[in-house]
Amino acid sequence: MDVNMKNSPISAQNDAEESRHWLINKRFCLPIALVILLWLPSSREVTLQVLADAYFQVAVFVYVSLALYYMVTLRIAPERIKRFMHERPIFEVGVAAMLGALPGCGGAIIVVTQYTKGVSSFGAVVAVLTSTMGDAAFLLLTQSPVDGLTVMLIGVVIGTLTGWVVNRLHNYQPALTSQNQQPGFADETCHKGSVFHNKISSISTHFWTLVWLPSLILAVLMAFQVDVAALLNIKPSSLALIGASLALSCAILWSLTSSGAAYCEIMSEEKVNPPVHWYKKAALDTQFVLAWVVVAFLCFELALLWLELDLVSVFNSLGGWVVAMAVVIGFVPGCGPQIVVTTLYLNGALPFSAQLGNAISNDGDALFPAIALAPKAALLATLYSAIPAFVVGYGYYLLFEI
Template identity: 30%
Template sequence: MIGAQEAIDIFVYSVRDGFVQVSAFVAVTVLLFSYIQYRTGGRIVTFLENNKRLQPIAGALLGLTPGCGGAIIAMPLYIRGTISFGTVVATLAATAGDAAFVILVLAPEAALYAYGIAFVAGVTFGYAIDIWGLGVGRVDRAVDRLSRPMTDGGFSTTSVASGGPSVSGYEMDNCGHDHGGDTEPSGPLTTFSHAVHVIWWAVAFSGLVAGVLYLARGAPEVPLELAPTFFGLFTVAGLVGTTLSFYLHFVGRRYIGEGEAGRIRDDFQSAYETFQHAAMETSMVTVWVIGAYLVYEYGVAIFAIDIGALTAAAGVLAPIAGAALGLIPGCAPQIVFAGLYAEGAIPFSALTANAISQDGDALFPLMAIDMKAAIIATIYTTIPALISGILLYYFWPFASFGFGVLG
């Protein structure tokens, strides 16, 4: 059992760390891709729709972007039927997650090899799924028996194995949600929500500065502090950012034109709308991230789980453990894992297996809209992770502890 004070500390630290370590980076990458979409008039989505053979490569490139923003962009594209399920798997397999920032800073050579292998494995497996299926139908039916698909708005479901999402193919515009535009309500809450949105971006950029400094300092322990210092910036940005994110997701989105979370926009009417969309998507991810942090941290505290002991297993069990750890959604355990690798506690084969298996925060938008597809996708990213990790263990000459770590 854990005491009341420890439970409170876990809650406060998780609420703070989730925003600075994850959401601030997600916000910038989602904004970047949304702004490109705005400046190109939606031609990125059109290009993907018209070039299906390139989709797994494009998806893996999105996933390879440090952080989870690129991969988060891809998930709503699958829901609307723009990209294939193989592309989803390629994207998630190549996703570096927020653990990439830790590895890039502390072990850049290892990051180059690990994420390069993840990219190749993701693309290869993505094409294999699209061409041959690789038993997706069997997994589809097994998941269907275990859990009822969760969808946003009560869509009828179809088979993931048929090549599309397990939501029906009609347009998202018919889902009954408020999609914004000219229909958004007016009044005090609308004005207040717009003000919160503007403040949210100021806090998000402050959180990004704190997050970069945090990584530059080697991801140290950060105490709670309210002062004009790095620790103070980290604490205030994290606590305020999460609070504002919860408001935008649960209340504000009903008043400022982004009533439906987890969707892709063909185009944006203005730069402000682009910022607004990125804030709403990031706020939705923040809600899931904080939930994942709390489950992880309370689980570690209650059950006394030692990730280092689990993943630093002897022999070929190390990459298997790394791949298994990647099944946990979110970036919290993966960031811990990356830190352990930088300390020389985990072999390179395990790092690479985890890099391929982990889906980062990109899985959360898919879980929010189509739980069935999310479960199947995370199962299928674990398969190439196991294959790659075991092959590296036996044949990679540098698959040892400490490969590529600075200092």
Template identity: 30%
Template sequence: MLEVYNDALVITGFIFVIMLVIEYVNILTCGKLQKAFSKSKLGQYVISAVFGLLPGCFGSFIVVSMYTHGIITLGALITVLVASVGDEAFAMIVLFPRDFIFISTILFIFGIILGMIIDLIFSKTKFDKVLQCEGFEFHTGKKCEVFLPGVIIPQWKKCSPHRGTLTIVLILFIIAVLFGEIMHETQSWVKISVVLLSLIASFIVSTVPDHFLEEHLWGHVVMKHIPKIFLWTLGALIFIHVMVSYFNPENIGTNSKWLLLSIAGVVGLIPSSGPHMIFVTLYSKGLIPLYILFVNSFVQDGHGAIPLLAYSRKRFLFVKILKFTIGIAVGAACIFMES
């Protein structure tokens, strides 16, 4: 259970760093980041799909954060969650690299096409209403100035509790990652990425004017979002931990393809990395066909969708049900074609 709490802290910490950087860049550019993405939906789909291809949940967290800030569409969110296979990507690369490239390519293309279709269908409905949280705004004129060298030292001489708290938290987070207190089983490139983003976040916290820090970083990101994200993430991980302890997918048989298909889809619904590894293992041993692994890979998205729970349970369920339905349909078609 301590590991679950640790995972919740890591996910929340990473999401906090991403949100802080997104908030800073959007204000720094006076909303140009948001406008740039809104100009090209195709660009959104392609970028989201590329982030989804990154092994682990790193890319998914970034895109989910962008979605919750109204920067990308629902279709682009669908794209990244289709293209991503979570931490299982690392095992696939080692065990069967050629098949991994094939699966990733199909998911990449499928994700972009599905994202386009979703936006086309829901573009004029209330469900497609941009999920933009209150407090995320950009200003014009002088208020866009978030880096003023002349006020940095005076601000630190009169350091506010909020600036001091955020700086200490970020430093402790970086130290914990570097010394393996957290993320000790994570790939090196992911650790490096997290540390670099955290260093950027530390620079932001250290240099932004008091107004930006108090109103945007503390009042909006920390007070409005972080507690909700942590509690939902912790609750989801505890539920998954309890559920997996009672259901061991390793006990499934490999004789009935319909049973395998159903279990691959149901296990794919679990918003976690770990349970899906059994399908990677079974395929590497030649015990299940490729399409069963594909269905599980299509339905699942690792931890990537968990932060979405804190913002919209309706959209979280929509994404899961959509992917499950399509995944099962694809698997069923493969079984019929095979027989």
């Protein structure tokens, strides 16, 4: 019986499909590029340092903040939030804006899903997409808490005001279809897990369970300018090699946790099948953030190394156009490009006005279910959120940066 099942056409088709996914997994581009850069003598030192910095300066703190955040938020049933918004429509837009301001995309996805079922108003969708900055919020909060909290507060205020105005002028409601009423539709089109991918997800969880505490101790000591290499009686290059090895391991695990065939499997965080455990969600999302931070760091450093470009000077030379550039990047669905913008801001390459404009215009992963279930509404909401993004971004630029 088992032999027959193995040789069945369905099994053969599944094997062929799995093999095809291996060949078209675009996530493999990152670890392959890292191996090549480490192999080339001209880029080896820079790549090692980038990987070590991305791990010790970003990934460790992101994992701890994600773990604490998910421990709390995953205990709050989404149904309670949905019921509260449904029973108190007068607070709906403000609550939606606050949900969007929460780091990550969970709150925004709740509001968008409710809208596609005909429960939430269109203004609530605009509010949540205006206030959210997705996983980039974790990066900004861990690296620059004051800036992160400032962006979140501004996002809530602007999102609430924009949502109220939209509800007054154009509370667009699409006709409900059977597709709209399938809550899992959008997620399933972007994430098709397999037994192998689930095993890699488990390995990622165990990996972070083992390394987070010693890594955090080292990262905190480094943040306080302690000579960790001397403390451990090793060479600084050996410490960098440890960090780079751990970062490369994360990049490889990230590339293997999904088929990497669909656009949203590269640009968005992993979907975790219920029941959702905080430690698994924290591990997978940390790897996603780390992957995009490494991409941003490498673009920054390799541009300086190979092209002799000072990106800070390049972006400064653009003047006010840099704000428009950041806002337009915010239109790209998913959190990956937005993490790049935030990384460039933290490295001093972009002004705060550009970070602010991008935070308001970017919709994170919440745009994926909106596009799948209500494409016209998704387009309208993106266009409406662009208006406050340009106004606030350029307002800050003209008032404080010229």
